[in-house]
Amino acid sequence: MGKKTTSEKTNNNPWERAKNQLKIAADKISLNEMLYQQLLNPDRIIEVSLPLKTQKGEIKVFSGYRVQHNNIRGPYKGGLRFHPNVDMDEVKALSFWMTMKNAVIDVPFGGGKGGITVDPKPLTEKELESLTRLFVRKIASVIGPNTDVPAPDVNTNPKIMGWIVDEYSKIVGKKTLAVVTGKPLDNGGSLGRTEATGLGGVYSLLNTLKKLGKNPKGMTVAIQGFGNVGIFLAKFLQKEGFIIVALSDSKGGLYIPNGIKDIDEVEKCKKEKGLLAGCYCIDSVCDLKNMKNLGGKSIDSEKVLTLPVDIVVPAALENSITKENAIDIKAKIILEMANGPTTSEADEILRKKNVTIIPDILANSGGVAVSYFEWYQNIHNEKWTKEEVFKKLKVKMEKSTEEVFKISKKYKCSLREAAYILALQRITKENK
């Protein structure tokens, strides 16, 4: 691969893109200049060093970040990501997107995000726990139920959130469940939080299809990313009658034009083999031979985005849809379940091709919506049933989707621009 030019680097820098998105929407509604400057510059950025002694006795130093972007609407809120590509600009962009997302889905939170530059996979569980607890000790003075509430994101999960509650509670001398969301069920977590991002995406998509006058039954879907979000999304979509024809993770994917019938089996197969390619299971037997019998094949992860399907779902990391592959996208609908999957240039290409993009800050906001429900239950000492959680999530997703459509009509703009406008209007209202 050749070296990237400066303009490519700038274009694919998520923070540059985020600022550009803000400017476009701010100009459209003549946003108050003071508020614009506040949103252009995060309230506080924190970078900490995390020296860890591995179980083999080596010392490794990792970098940890927390960006508190804006708290006009409430405590900073957003996930923690453990990934080798985490850097300050990525975290800044993700924190800005959280401010916007939390306003779009109308939860009383501002936006924040954090992470550690680390590949967690080669670490032992003990090392991961030590690293997480060290990070909590370094940021404990700036987080809390009413100041900043982290949550899971890429490569973090309920178990890690459990360590955070525990460490934070030790520091403040009091069990403090609401300091973080996405916790294990037996440690203050909410029913439905694990499924929330995927299910929220389904609700938003169904609402969008209704607006476009399209029948979801039999529509074909390709999903890039088979983590927590992609897995639940695939299962819920299938229940609604969509046909999932392709799934992929970072190592590869599988494509079966007639539909991947048993997502649970694929999930099991991935757990056993550690990768998705070749995973098609029938009667609990997973192998490539079965896949070939069904007319399927293994494909590269990026190929999933350009398959001949009705709906494409980027559910992995930023910058998966670029000017290089946007031109080859055949789907007419893109459901952005990842944060920031589409570069600005790709956005423009897709707009010209008349592709409907359900933007990330709407499509994947179901996760933080249920994080809010969890935080609320912790604070009020309540426990809601899964049915209650899903019902409340549906109402929120449908309402926000409606609002975004209304604004896009009024301002004759894309759903992405409309979502930003809605967020800015809501932030303006609270900016007393």
Ligand code: GLU
């Ligand atoms: N990491 C998720 C997101 O990007 C969830 C954040 C949260 O629940 O606070 O929306």
